[in-house]
Amino acid sequence: MLHPPSYTAGRFKSIALERMEKVRGPEGVECPLGIPFVCVIGWGSMLVALTGTPGTGKSTVAAAVRTKGWNVLEVNELARRHGLLRGKDPARDSYEVDPEELQEALGREGYAEGILVGHLAHLLDVDMVIVLRCRPEALAVRLERRGWPAAKIRENVLAEALDIILAEAMGSGVPVFEVDTTGLGQEETAEAVLAILAGEREKYAAGNIDWSEEALRWS
Numbered sequence: 433m434l435h436p437p438s439y440t441a442g443r444f445k446s447i448a449l450e451r452m453e454k455v456r457g458p459e460g461v462e463c464p465l466g467i468p469f470v471c472v473i474g475w476g477s478m479l480v481a482l483t484g485t486p487g488t489g490k491s492t493v494a495a496a497v498r499t500k501g502w503n504v505l506e507v508n509e510l511a512r513r514h515g516l517l518r519g520k521d522p523a524r525d526s527y528e529v530d531p532e533e534l535q536e537a538l539g540r541e542g543y544a545e546g547i548l549v550g551h552l553a554h555l556l557d558v559d560m561v562i563v564l565r566c567r568p569e570a571l572a573v574r575l576e577r578r579g580w581p582a583a584k585i586r587e588n589v590l591a592e593a594l595d596i597i598l599a600e601a602m603g604s605g606v607p608v609f610e611v612d613t614t615g616l617g618q619e620e621t622a623e624a625v626l627a628i629l630a631g632e633r634e635k636y637a638a639g640n641i642d643w644s645e646e647a648l649r650w651s
């Protein structure tokens with residue numbers, strides 16, 4: 433996980449609201465949000481980041497979306513193929529990956545249309561970001577089932593509670609959507625993602641999910 437040090441839950445919300453006022457069009461043209469999103473997805477081939485804190489269900493959804501004919505690429509696979517997994521962190525049992533190197537690898541593969549899956553996907557040059565979310569308490573249960581150590585669970589659950597990935601995604605300047613997976617089954621989550629890909633805009637607008645009441649419990 434990346435952990436920008438100065439972010440707070442309140443700041444995330446203001447970043448989110450600021451960013452929601454504008455979506456970026458082709459060649460840097462800014463379109464007011466009033467313009468239907470279908471005009472954005474009509475702008476030719478699209479690269480979509482499916483991101484979220486570990487355990488929010490990205491790979492599960494990706495598998496379902498792939499069966500609907502979408503190109504799906506796991507960022508971890510991309511990193512592995514290009515030898516970009518560097519500096520293993522034994523405490524976290526994870527590797528450091530440089531987003532710039534990932535971006536170059538993406539270019540080398542000529543991957544320009546489809547869905548990039550992983551908790552770093554929103555740091556790449558994409559046209560749209562979908563962030564999967566999960567209520568911190570429920571996320572902790574999912575991560576416990578993985579047998580992760582308590583410190584690693586806490587770190588990731590806190591990142592979810594503080595909207596870390598959402599805030600990073602908002603910094604990209606492209607349209608960002610959020611899906612709360614907490615009460616959804618895997619199929620329903622996949623349906624929500626497919627609806628966004630099909631042009632649904634209002635229902636999954638970023639900024640509507642708020643875990644701030646739970647954030648204190650995990651900090």
Ligand SMILES: Nc1ncnc2c1ncn2[C@@H]1O[C@H](COP(=O)(O)OP(=O)(O)OP(=O)(O)O)[C@@H](O)[C@H]1O
Binds near residue numbers: 616618
């Ligand atoms: N909508 C859902 N509701 C409940 N559980 C789910 C849902 N989606 C996935 N899960 C479960 O949550 C766990 C994590 O799912 P998954 O591996 O897809 O997460 P991930 O976001 O890809 O994580 P990572 O970033 O570590 O790869 C799995 O055990 C999966 O079965």
Ligand SMILES: [Mg+2]
Binds near residue numbers: 490
């Ligand atoms: Mg995964």
